[in-house]
Structure formats: structure tokens, C-alpha cells
Amino acid sequence: MLSFETLSKTYTDGTQALSAVTVDVAPGEILALVGGSGCGKTTLLRLIAGLDRPSAGRIILNDETITVPRADVGVIFQEPRLFPWLSVAENVGFGLSHLSAFEREGLVTNALVRVGLAGHDGRWPRELSGGQQQRVAIARALVTRPKLLLMDEPFSALDATTRASLHGHLLALWAESRPTMVMVTHDVEEAVTLADRIVVMQPKPGRIFDEFDNPLARPRDRLSPAFDAAKRDVLRSLDRSLRDEAPHQQKTAETAGMWW
């Protein structure tokens, strides 16, 4: 279980990025954080990753407070952030240095097959496309079998086709070991495609505005009316959050019975 308890973050320049955020995430759940710019989504993710410390409140993962990066927490950033001086295989195996070369090679090869990059082991990152690089980053984060996977807009720089492919890949990989996942995204369609629950955040200071449980069964049909309705409800909530209105989770006739 992952819990944020009245989490707040104020930077040294006085900017309050987060204010009293409280959320519980069940084991194996995929939680999406959506919201306008500056609503603290990335700040929240960095706190969970242990890359920054909260000003108040705490983050608890399996009864332990997170204060520094942990071995069982994987992170996929917005950019692939591969080490350019390491080959694809060396990048994927970066977090496996405690294993023997034989074990590492097996895991890396398997991870590369899983993300569709079999045979690319010896290539340099510069020789890969943006989508391929992001797949390497996904493989690197998942090869260590983390219990919690954090993703900060991991597909935002990719074209729609590549993004859709990677969604499928990610879900397939998630289904294997079912890590808890927290993802930040600007893309509501992506949130509805991937997440079990969607949290809408509001800026100045960053706080939770609204929450939606996603009842759509997987695999989700992006062309279905239910998917469309779910998307619209989240978009409506986002609009309200930006206009500083009340969350107001009133169901429309169209979405009633499909989304809630």
C-alpha cells in the first residue's frame, strides 16, 4: 500500500507547490495524476521517488516512510535519460550491477524482448529513435521488478502511434508482476486508457481537486461510447479545476451508468 499523508512541499523561494495532499494507492493499482501546469504533479512524483523531501506530511510505502530513493521504486522520466556512453543492454542492466554477468544478461535480454528491442543490445542510444529510447527506459525501470513504478509523462514527447504501442506494452509488462503505478500525464485519453483511478489536481498551491474510479475493463476500447464519456468527465473536471470552481461530480445523462 502506498499512502501520501497530508503531503506539502514549499520550495526555498517560498513557492508552495503542494498543500496537504492525501491519497491511498492500493497494491497493483494504476493511479494517474492529471491537472494543469504548475499543479504539483511532478513535485508529488519526485517526493514519492525520494528525489525531494516534503516540507510536511509523509509518504508511506508498505509501512515504511520514503525519504530517499529505494530499490523497489522504479522511475520513468519524461525524457528517456539514457546514459549515452552505455550500450542499450548496459543501460537496461544499469540497476542490476549486484547480479552476476550471466544473470544480468538473461534479465536484460528478456526485458529487451519484452519491449520489442531484441537484437538492439549493442547499439548506442544515439542510434535509436525517440520511441525506441523510451522503450529502453521502460525496460530499465522494469527489469529490477519494482513494487512501485513512477512515470512522469513518459510518452508526452512521442507521436500518437508510438504512444499507443507503448501503452499496450506497458500494460502487458504491468500485468506480469502488477507493480503499483503512479503516472503523471497531461493526456486525459492516456489516463483513461491506463489508469484504475484518476486524480485531478488543481494549482496554486497544488492540491487534489477531484477523483475518478475507472470501471472500464481492460483492454479498453478507445472508440467506445463509455471510453468517450469517461474522457469527457475528466476533461470537465479539469476545466472546473482551472476555473477554480467546485469539483461538482454531477453525472451527465450521457455518462450515468457508464462511468460511475
Add this chain to the structure above:
Amino acid sequence: MSALGVETAGAGERGGPSRPRPRRRMLALAGFALPVLLAVLWEIAVKAGLANGRLMPPPSVVGRTLWGLAASGELLTHAIATLWRVAAGFGLGAAAGTLLGAVTGALPVARGLLDPTLQALRAIPSIAWVPLFILWLGIFEASKVALIAVGVFFPVYLGVAAAIQGIDRKIVEVGRVFRLGRLAMVRRVLLPAILPDWITALRSGLGLGFMFVVAAEIMGASEGLGYLLVDGQQLGRPDTIIAAIISFAVLGKLADGLLVALTRPVLAWQDTARDKL
């Protein structure tokens, strides 16, 4: 699980795209065109009586002198003496520059403590150390090597410190996500990240090493290319001086070429425009 279709990578095999070799060879040869042209023009001017060539001997005279020095073994003796001094000074200066640059670049406390003093020392013209080094270390090899090491130290120190401070924060964060300790972070992330800048700094240091060996050998030596310069001056032999200068240029270029060749394999990962320009 179905795998995505494997996309073909944009570039060629590991190690980069194939280079247009004939064009590169032509460009390399083009570099000789200007000096050869000037040498030929000067030779013609002296032969035609347009210049007497006493203070600036023509290439044929310099060539004869070089050949004579080489045939007698004198040139090799001088070259080895110079190279040994440069190698020793470069080794010491580069090691110290790398170590202190890494420490001050990575540790704010060390930066606050050491950098102001080192920057102040950098402002001292290196030749100003000569009397002190002679007093401290004597007139023989140690003072010469020390002077060269001082010359090499500062570009390497500055290059390494600046490179470490300029490392992309995002890359370091990946290291933190993988919970690298301080030493592992240095070994697995910081040092590889600064490798290209470090090699550039080493090349600058090596160039300065060759500048400082001249000063070191002029200040008192019985062998070395710098000694050959002084000898030519005292004997009124400009051809010997030019022969020594040419030898310096050749040795400096060869040493730099060797450094580039040795380090090229570890920079194969770089995505540079070198092959496209």
C-alpha cells in the same frame, strides 16, 4: 505478449556511420598545401637572389641540417630528452589537475576551500616560478618537470572542474534513482559524463606542456630540443633553430595525434557532427 515490430535504427552499426574515407584523406592532405607552397616560394626566392636567406634559410638548407642532426643521432637524443620531460610533467600535471578538478567540481566544501587559492596561483605567469623551482629543486630535471607540470595542471584542473559542474542534473538523478553511493556515482556517472571534456582538457594541457618544455630547456639544459634552439642562437645558426622548431611541431602533433587515437575508442558513443562536416 506480442512485441512491437522492431524499428530500424536511423544510423548504421555501432561505432557510427561509415566515413567518406577518400574525402577525409584529401582534407588531411589539404592541410599541407599552404606550408608546402610557402616553403617552395621561399626556396625559389632565395635561389633567384630575391632574398639572401641568411636569417631565414631556405627549406633545402633546413632540410640538410635536419638530416645531418638525424643521421648523427643528435636529433633523436634531443627529442627523447624533450619527450621524457613532457611525458613526466604531463603525467604529474594531468593527474593532479584531474584529481583536484574532480574534487572541487564535485564537492562544494572543497571548492570553497581550494578553488580561490588555485585560481590565484593560476594568475601567476608560470615562468615566474622558474627561479623558485631552481632554488627548490635544483637546475636539473626536477625543476624542468615541475614547470611543465604547472603548465599542464591548470587547463586540466579547469576543464575537469567545469565539466563536473556542467553535468546534466537529469543524468545524475537517474544515478540517484538507482541509489548509487558517492563513489559509484563518480565512477559510473560523473566520470563517463565528463570524458569528452576531460580529453579536451588533456589535449590543451599537452599543448601547454610542449610550450613549457621550451621554457624549461631554455633556462638551462645540456640536451633537448629547447637546448638545440639556444645552441642555434648562440652559434648564429638559424637553420638549427628552425630545425628545432620543426621538430617541436612534429613531436607536438604526433603526441596530440597519439592522445586522440588512444581516446577515440572510449568516445565512440558520442553523437557528433564530426563525420558530417
